[in-house]
Ligand code: GN1
């Protein structure tokens with residue numbers, strides 16, 4: 057069972073494949089007590105499911121005139137078990153960025169009537185609300201190297217705005233989130249406890265992942281090299297986490313700050329390579345549609361280094377960034393498959409196996425094309 061299907065009053069409007077079917081009237085009754093914690097006249101608003109995240113549930117809150125005014129989100133506390141850490145990181149990052157660039161668009165979170173960061177409902181679920189940023193387009197598909205460049209540019213700008221800070225003041229809300237050694241251990245552990253059937257189905261992938269352990273050595277050398285700086289990482293650098301100005305198509309700011317953490321530049325640069333270089337995304341099951349797009353790869357790296365001056369030691373690691381993150385994601389999807397699909401929302405059986413396979417194909421493409 058995936059988290060997506062767990063007990064929730066209004067699950068019926070989350071259907072497969074991103075299509076949404078819902079009855080606004082029945083939903084509103086459920087949401088009124090939540091809205092009331094943040095707003096004085098909750099009955100005026102309409103709630104509409106929003107976005108495509110695999111982890112949290114997101115809704116748009118429209119006013120009586122149908123104008124979007126807030127974003128309401130239920131935090132997945134199975135995954136983000138310490139919501140206060142997230143709120144602390146967000147407050148710290150917002151203050152830092154605001155002091156350096158007052159034009160930067162970031163999500164401003166509302167306090168509850170009790171002056172808290174979250175409203176905790178009767179069932180213990182955590183809710184937060186932020187101000188909707190108008191005229192911002194949310195892009196999910198990267199269809200030009202220029203967009204890839206701008207995305208990398210914007211994530212680099214974000215990290216740059218968060219430098220000069222004591223990085224240890226940021227705490228990863230998910231411990232060891234991008235720790236490749238830990239992810240590999242979790243994978244080995246899950247493999248030991250998997251059902252025979254799943255082990256069998258994943259055998260070629262498992263073997264492939266074991267052949268890629270040299271990437272663990274690269275990772276180990278990186279973390280033991282004091283010349284590689286710790287930088288604040290966004291740690292989920294997909295294009296949909298950037299807001300683009302509807303008017304001129306330029307980036308306005310970075311959203312989804314839940315995984316802010318001290319880390320290495322490979323996290324952000326690598327996840328951009330992972331999510332933007334192949335023409336198809338991690339849910340693609342037709343491997344023929346996956347290709348290495350050299351122009352996109354070069355655009356990502358340029359966008360990143362044009363903003364963030366990397367040290368000579370970091371520059372040597374650039375070719376590994378995408379490989380390390382793709383390897384990690386393949387391990388994570390297969391780990392979840394072995395664990396019985398408890399982490400990532402799935403819409404069909406074996407989806408995590410297919411996703412892992414997709415990421416192994418991608419890793420092979422990166423190995424073949426990035427030297
Ligand atoms: C999760 O929910 P979403 O799509 O923002 C995951 C990322 C993975 C991604 C893979 C907290 O992000 O680390 O790369 O799925 N976030 C968490 O699609 O685990």
Ligand code: MG
Pocket residue numbers: 109111292312
């Ligand atoms: Mg995310």
